[in-house]
Amino acid sequence: MATWLALAELDHPGDSIRERRTELGWTQAELAKRSGIPQADISRIENGRLDARWSTIQRLSAALAVTSTEARRSRANGGRVAEAPTA
Numbered sequence: 001m002a003t004w005l006a007l008a009e010l011d012h013p014g015d016s017i018r019e020r021r022t023e024l025g026w027t028q029a030e031l032a033k034r035s036g037i038p039q040a041d042i043s044r045i046e047n048g049r050l051d052a053r054w055s056t057i058q059r060l061s062a063a064l065a066v067t068s069t070e071a072r073r074s075r076a077n078g079g080r081v082a083e084a085p086t087a
Helices: 004-007 013-024 028-035 039-046 054-064
Strands: none
Touching: 013 028, 013 039, 013 054, 028 039, 028 054, 039 054
């Protein structure tokens, strides 16, 4: 996820949030569950209809900052959590 300075310079931080969320294969509902932010608010943030507080951005960023070793959701397997690959 972007650093604070990069986020502060963005016109629409929701674009970065949406991009990372889809990169992980998560729905807005999944991000809501992981961050504690209501799904409706995530939708509004991503669509630029809600200016999120810094604390909300921090919670979303923390939820989206998963490592590659953590389980990800995949649309290809019906949304089931896939096992993390072992090295």
